[in-house]
Amino acid sequence: MDHAVVIGASMSGLLAAAALHRLFGRVTVLDRDTLPTVDAHRRGVAQSRHAHGLLAKGREVIDELLPGLSAELVAQGAIRGDLQRDARHIHGGHRLARGDSGLSGLLASRPLLEGQIRRRVSALPGVRVLADRIATGLLAQDGRVTGVRPADGEPIPADLVVDAGGRGSRTPFWLGELGYEPPREERVVIDVRYGTREFRRRPGDLDGDLVVIIAPTPEHPRGGVAERRARRRAPLVPKPGRRPAPLRALEPFPRRAAGDRGRGVRVQPALRPGHDGRRAGGEGPARGGAAAAGVLPPDRQDRGRAVGHHGRR
CATH class of the missing domain: 3.50.50.60 (FAD/NAD(P)-binding domain)
Structure with missing residues (x-):
């Protein structure tokens, strides 16, 4: 067969x-x-x-299965860079050191x-x-x-x-x-919510970084990610823990995101309403004024995307 x-x-x-x-x-x-x-x-x-996006090993494996895929994605607007040199990682309130890692990732x-x-x-x-x-x-x-x-x-x-x-x-x-005993399941409850909004960016934002990642801590359970996108847009994703209320309306989104150790985050005009993940992996349409402001950590590429995990249920 x-x-x-x-x-x-x-x-x-x-x-x-x-x-x-x-x-x-x-x-x-x-x-x-x-x-x-x-x-x-x-x-x-x-x-x-x-x-x-694709981390380095995942990108390498996909290129092995489908040779040339990374180059094809970049030609269509994906952004490639060193995951240690070109990314801003903030963990426990401290910015991690940078360096040439040789680990090439993609944002798409x-x-x-x-x-x-x-x-x-x-x-x-x-x-x-x-x-x-x-x-x-x-x-x-x-x-x-x-x-x-x-x-x-x-x-x-x-x-x-x-x-x-x-x-x-x-x-x-x-x-x-078919008469077989189903495999035994092990479940780990993550119980995290995500909210994502897309914002217009300006040249010079993010000081040239590809992505900013702010990890949550027990004291500050809402973290966030801002990444470059083509066409002068930036997504912002606040990530929380401890049951913060969902960021469903556009107006509080910037204030909440900026409240999480929001240095270097500034208000920009909102491009369009975003999306609220009411459960891990889920989404729902955002409610609120489409003309409200949005938050964007500085970014320099043509477009960015802000994605916010905002908390446990």
């Missing part, structure tokens, strides 16, 4: 397909979502509007990152990425999984099935249907 099936066409599913195409003659990727034809936020990626929006990887994976020989396809169960014979049962259409036989469906995975339930 020489066929592998991957459930889920997000980052993990697409990269799994990129690896599997070296071992199987055919790889089919199924996703329940409608996949955009252009780089755009989509329903199945709730965290899409928050800050995204989630739509750009996932969109370019999806285009590259879809172009691999023998790989199909199918949208609007819902898997409803597994096929099995003689004690082994032999394929996937879709909601509509014929069963899809496979030598290997990879479940990259994320936190909505139905594999434990499907294994129970």
